[in-house]
Amino acid sequence: MLDTKDFSFFETQNNFDFKAFFTKILGHWSWFLISLIIAFTIAYQINVRKQKIYGVSTTIAYKEENNPFFTANTSLVFNWGGTSDQVQTLMTTIKSRSHNEMVVRNLNYYVEYLRQGKYNLEDAYGEVPFYVNIDKNLPQLTEQLINIKFITPNEYEISIKFEESSVALLNYTTEVASKTNVPVGEFKKRYKIGEQVSLPFLHWKLELTNNPGIYEGSSHLVRFANFNQTVKDFMGIEIETDAKGGAILILNLQGTNKARMVDYLNGTIKTLINRQLRDKNQFATNTIRFIDSTLVSMEGQLKNTEDELKNFSKDKNIFEVEMGGAKITEKVSDLDLEKDLIERKIAYYNTLKAYLINSVDYSKLPAPSVAGIEDPNIVLNVSKLTTLSAERSEMSYAVKNDKKFKDFDSQMDALRNVLLENISSAKGAIQYDLNTVNKKIALAENSIRKLPEQQQELVKINRKYDLNKNVYNSFLEKRSEADIVRAANLSDIQFIDPAKDTGGGLLGPKTNINYILALFLGLLIPLIMVFSVTILDSTIKNTDDITKMTKIPILGVVGKKTSKNNLAVFEKPKSALAESFRAVRSSLQFLYKKQQAGAKTLMLTSSISGEGKTFCSINIATIFALSEKKTVIVGLDLRKPKIFQDFHVENTVGVVNYLIGQKTLEEITYKTLVPFLDFIPSGPVPPNPGELIQGESMKEMIDELKLKYDYIILDTPPVGLVSDAMELTPYCDATLYVVRQNVTRKEMLSLVNNKHKRGELSNISIVFNGFENKAKYGYNYGYGYGYGYGNYSNGYHEVEKSTNFIARLLKKIFNR
Known part of the structure; x- marks a missing residue:
């Protein structure tokens, strides 16, 4: 039978003894000492092995630059869109894969120049006495160290250790990967500086820098890196906006080699400026292309009318023939030119309407001014539509946001519908002008029929010649205006403070943080062990x-x-x-x-x-x-x-x-x-x-x-x-x-x-x-x-x- 004394465990209250626990911590001082020694040793090894990290920055500004040659007569509108939207697009573009791929290719940053440090390979970009010009149309050896040793001032030796019978190749232009067979072991071969190297796995010319210094007998390492990984590394560029100006961007890049980062930051902005200026000039380029194609056909017509006039003038006193129809010819020529302008406007409207209905890419539309159209609504809306289409095309490489595309598509659809309405209204008004000109031409032609036959023939030829000549000169004038506008365009992206190595910029490794972390872990780990032993150990201690x-x-x-x-x-x-x-x-x-x-x-x-x-x-x-x-x-x-x-x-x-x-x-x-x-x-x-x-x-x-x-x-x-x-x-x-x-x-x-x-x-x-x-x-x-x-x-x-x-x-x- 159970006794109430058997339930004595209710009399005991188990409380955690913090004093005893603290005393145990002191008693296990050796655990803490060993843990701290190990933690600080690891921290020291990390600090001495980790390469120094530097930070380089550049500052740019986005400012919409209006063309100083833009006038109401040129009607070439290039700038449209809010500044905030443009800055956001600019930030997205800088971090995009397509943009960074372009910069890496332009700078050949997939070519790594290395040196053997005390603990690991170090980036020697900007410090080696040479550079390599690769044949971008042929594949190169990837992920393999190539040792370069200068034997004489004019001769160097390539040595590569092949551990397998086949190696990976990559064409850095097409990004096509392949393989080729190589002899297992160490490959060595000598070349003259500047001599073309043509091997199954290597195609380059080694050139000296402007100031190579003393390089005879020195050894260096070259490696063709993984292209996608290189691009991915530079996509980590940090962008922040200046608090005082939303259109000012500060670009920061971190790495182990300041020279490489300086060149990359400046290179990425220059590439961005060129791309932005090219997009900005797209409207003018489209106009010039359209005018050039028109001038080619006009030249033939003008030459034919000149030949016809020459043939008619043979064996005739041209002055006597012109005496009776000079005034009528001048009047009819003016009417013909006016009619041609109206018809060109109608033809442009018809072409534009068909283009808007049947096409989805509006980036190649010519300016309405080539057809003499000065309607501000049509000119502005065509410019907007061209700009939006070009921006959407660029974003397809940089942005994977469906909502952003839908916003652009909605804006372009709205502009397209407005333009179709504008075209319909404009064609109605211009058709009335055409009818009026046709009536005037009909009256003038009745007058011409009353002239002698030779005079009628001369008036006919002069009408054709004057029309072709005036149209040709008009197109030449428009082309000249477009050339001036394109040449005078300025990029909206401006350097405020280009990247430069000023001697500082050291960011890490943060040795103090590593040592503080070592101290924390060195104390925490044995503390957890003592606590675990205290909790799990149920034996009598005192x-x-x-x-x-x-x-x-x-x-x-x-x-x-x-x-x-x-x-x-x-x-x-x-x-x-x-x-x-x-x-x-x-x-x-x-x-x-x-x-x-x-x-x-x-x-x-x-x-x-x-x-x-x-x-x-x-x-x-x-x-x-x-x-x-x-x-x-x-x-x-x-x-x-x-x-x-x-x-x-x-x-x-x-x-x-x-x-x-x-x-x-x-x-x-x-x-x-x-x-x-x-x-x-x-x-x-x-x-x-x-x-x-x-x-x-x-x-x-x-x-x-x-x-x-x-x-x-x-x-x-x-x-x-x-x-x-x-x-x-x-x-x-x-x-x-x-x-x-x-x-x-x-x-x-x-x-x-x-x-x-x-x-x-x-x-x-x-x-x-x-x-x-x-x-x-x-x-x-x-x-x-x-x-x-x-x-x-x-x-x-x-x-x-x-x-x-x-x-x-x-x-x-x-x-x-």
Whole structure:
């Protein structure tokens, strides 16, 4: 039946002991020291191996530049769109893959110039005395180091180590990858500087820089990098807007080589300026292209009319012929020119309408001015549509945002519909002008019919000639205007502060941060380890753990055994360990004073094996014997006997033989090396040890021993494993329960605590065994003779010298 005392665990409240935890941290100082050494070593190795990182920047501005030659007569409109939209598009373009691919190709940045540093390969761009001009139409060896050694001022040697029979090639223009066979081993070949190298895997010319310096005998490395990876690296360029001006952009680039970054930043802006200016001139270029194609056909027509006029003038007095129709010819020519202009306008409107209906790319539309159209609505809307179409075409390489494309498409559709309405209205108005001109021409032609036949023929020829000539001159004038506009155009992107190596810009490696991180991790990792050990370790560490788990009194604290066998007190009677057992003896004698005179029986037990029960039994018995008290140790661990080994006797005869009536007490008792101390082994292991201990023979043996000895020490089995020790409590005057530091688990104390509360173990005390004065156990000085007096204990007992150099050094420091 359960007893309410069995629920004693409710009386114990487990709180985390921060003080003990902090003490343990101090006790494991070696863990922290080792962890810090490792962490700082790693940080140092990272710092010395990591290449220096620099930062280079450039500043540009976006400002819409109006063409200074733009007038109402030219009607070539190029600038349209909000500044904020243009700046955002500019930022997107700079980080786009297509733009960076163009810059990498222009600068040949897939060619790496390297040198072997102390720990790794370093970028030597701008420092080598040469450069290579590759044949961009042929493939090159990729991802393979090419060693360049200058043999003489005019000759160099190429050496490549081929580890496989085939190598990868790449055409950096078409980005077509291929492979070719090579001889395994080291390939070497010499060439003249400037000589064309034509190998299956290499096509270049090596040229010297403007100021190569002394380069004879020097060695350098060249490598053709992965093109896509190179582009990806430069796509990481950082762009930020100036807080004071939204149209001002600051471009930042980080890397290990400042010269390469300076050239790249300036190169990317120059490429951007050229592309932007090309797009800006697209309208003028389209116009010039249209005019050029028209002039070609006009030249033929003009030449034909000139030839016709010459043929007509032969053998005739041209002045007499012209006398009658000169005024009519001039008038008709003016009307013909006016009609041609109107028809060209109508033709442009028809072409534009068909283009808007059937096409989706409006970037190649010519300016309306080529047809003499000056309607501001049509001119502006055509310009807008051309600009939007060009921008959308550029964005297809830079932006993958469907919403952005839909916005452009919506704007272009709206402009297209507006233009179709404008064309319809304009054609209606211009058709009226055409009808009026046709009527005037008809009246003039009636007048011409009244002239003589030769004059009519001359007027006809002159009309055709004057028309072709005037139209041709008009187109030449328009082309000249378009050329002027295109030449005078300025890019909207301007350099404010080009990239330049000013000698600074070092960003890393940030050694201080690495060392701070090493300090943090060096402290955190062992701290976590100590915390984990503290949480997971449920063994007894100090006397505070015992007092929290049970109210059984602590009789004494015994230090850790340092001798090879269990006879520690006998071998070193003046040691601190011996004094701790003397303290236990004094406490036991105090308990015995409360009892009647006569022999005293003491039982030692524990929770499990390995807690030092036998060690304490032997040394407590030794202490009593050294005080000239007749003492006997009885080995009653009949299941797993081992105490006989310490006294160097055979375990063939012992307690078991007495209990079954085979031997007398004298026959099983052995003398030991310790005066006044006898020993009775347990004997052979019986099949029924529990029944033997419960028999009457056990009582008879104890009674007989009391007649012969002053102190009887019973070494019993662990009470937490078997019940043998419980059967011996009626014969004992006192019970010592051995608890060992770092071995006995806290839950084991609950077992003996319950037995004590139920009265199954009476007059019981605890001996704390194996105690070490180390902070890592969360316990300091205070228990055990010689464990709490510091320098005042010197001279009273032997002090063992520590074999640990660090421990001896610390002891000297603290004892000063």
